[in-house]
Amino acid sequence: MPIWDRLGADIAELDAAGLRRRRRTISERQGSEVLVDGRRAINFCANDYLSLADHPALTAAAIEGARHWGVGSGASHLVSGHFAEHEAAEKKLAALVGCEAALLFSTGYMANSGVMPALVGRGDAIFADRLNHASLVDGALLSRADLRRYPHADTAALERMLGESSAPRKLIVTDSVFSMDGDIAPLRQLFELAERFDTWLLIDDAHGFGILGPHGGGALRHFGIDSPRVLYIGTLGKAAGVSGAFVAGAHQVVEWILQKARTYIFTTGSPPLLAAAICAAADLVEASDDRRMHVAALIRQLRTGLRHPERLLASDTPIQPLIVGSNTAALALAAALFEEGLWVPAIRPPTVPQGSARLRISLSAAHRADQVDALVAAINRHSP
Numbered sequence: 602m603p604i605w606d607r608l609g610a611d612i613a614e615l616d617a618a619g620l621r622r623r624r625r626t627i628s629e630r631q632g633s634e635v636l637v638d639g640r641r642a643i644n645f646c647a648n649d650y651l652s653l654a655d656h657p658a659l660t661a662a663a664i665e666g667a668r669h670w671g672v673g674s675g676a677s678h679l680v681s682g683h684f685a686e687h688e689a690a691e692k693k694l695a696a697l698v699g700c701e702a703a704l705l706f707s708t709g710y711m712a713n714s715g716v717m718p719a720l721v722g723r724g725d726a727i728f729a730d731r732l733n734h735a736s737l738v739d740g741a742l743l744s745r746a747d748l749r750r751y752p753h754a755d756t757a758a759l760e761r762m763l764g765e766s767s768a769p770r771k772l773i774v775t776d777s778v779f780s781m782d783g784d785i786a787p788l789r790q791l792f793e794l795a796e797r798f799d800t801w802l803l804i805d806d807a808h809g810f811g812i813l814g815p816h817g818g819g820a821l822r823h824f825g826i827d828s829p830r831v832l833y834i835g836t837l838g839k840a841a842g843v844s845g846a847f848v849a850g851a852h853q854v855v856e857w858i859l860q861k862a863r864t865y866i867f868t869t870g871s872p873p874l875l876a877a878a879i880c881a882a883a884d885l886v887e888a889s890d891d892r893r894m895h896v897a898a899l900i901r902q903l904r905t906g907l908r909h910p911e912r913l914l915a916s917d918t919p920i921q922p923l924i925v926g927s928n929t930a931a932l933a934l935a936a937a938l939f940e941e942g943l944w945v946p947a948i949r950p951p952t953v954p955q956g957s958a959r960l961r962i963s964l965s966a967a968h969r970a971d972q973v974d975a976l977v978a979a980i981n982r983h984s985p
């Protein structure tokens with residue numbers, strides 16, 4: 602059998618295991634309401650928690666940015682692809698999250714896979730929460746440091762592992778808000794361990810930026826953490842409604858990342874029009890207390906309305922996972938809800954552990970109370 606023909610059997614195997622992934626195509630969008638695969642539906646899938654992605658002020662900033670700068674940046678940041686809009690966005694973002702400096706990356710995936718190899722290498726050790734995002738796992742592998750994974754949020758286990766390590770440089774790395782579980786890492790205790798064992802602490806705040814902390818300033822502000830050993834990653838395609846990411850920290854470590862991160866150096870600078878939109882997004886995030894309060898009310902509404910609230914994981918964030926168990930049951934429930942115009946993704950392994958397939962309900966400021974009521978009623982009807 603030629604090498605490409607084996608793929609047919611491999612794909613059939615994915616199908617049989619309920620693991621084949623499929624895309625749905627959106628042809629219209631207005632806030633949480635979409636026309637998707639020809640059906641009107643309420644979108645409970647997106648990470649656009651503050652509903653900024655189609656905000657008129659962001660659209661206007663992007664259009665104005667395109668008028669002023671054109672589209673492409675033309676080169677990498679270190680050659681000639683770095684514009685005044687990028688500088689302005691970095692300053693705004695650093696101030697918002699409470700750090701000295703920030704550096705823009707094209708995506709969060711690239712930030713994570715570039716920052717970790719810049720900090721540690723062969724012979725060093727990385728201590729990672731078992732439920733960390735895939736991009737942090739890939740960053741750890743790229744660094745060639747020894748990767749040690751501790752049980753989810755288990756600071757006692759982490760303490761033992763740190764005590765046993767004689768690696769010259771150590772890095773603790775964690776999601777702040779876990780992307781498929783919605784819970785928040787024990788960042789205070791992790792920071793104390795980082796101090797005691799003299800390690801770096803890398804915090805991926807992809808789902809906390811814009812949501813946690815005063816004015817959405819994120820996890821560092823939420824926990825009152827401020828230290829040159831901390832690196833903060835914020836992503837801009839979720840609550841901020843744009844695209845891209847940034848790493849923030851003390852001047853010196855950000856300067857080091859700029860010198861060393863291969864995913865910063867060897868890629869074209871992101872379009873300056875996006876940086877213009879990011880500047881507008883930073884202002885909107887800061888001014889969105891009313892949107893954050895509305896989302897918090899929707900979270901309470903969902904958690905108190907379900908007939909089986911124990912099937913929800915413990916989460917105070919807009920990520921509300923409903924555990925179903927088997928892949929086929931999760932797919933069937935998602936399909937039944939979709940038939941009713943309620944679009945909720947079924948999340949299956951390898952994104953989550955075997956046997957914990959779930960519906961990952963994402964709430965956003967665009968949702969109305971009656972839409973959450975409709976979701977609650979449908980889930981109750983389908984779960985005996």
Ligand SMILES: *Cc1c(COP(=O)(O)O)cnc(C)c1O
Nearest residue numbers: 708709710734736780807836845
């Ligand atoms: C989405 C996500 C990323 C990747 O960010 P992108 O900008 O989408 O590449 C990284 N970490 C976590 C925890 C995420 O949820």
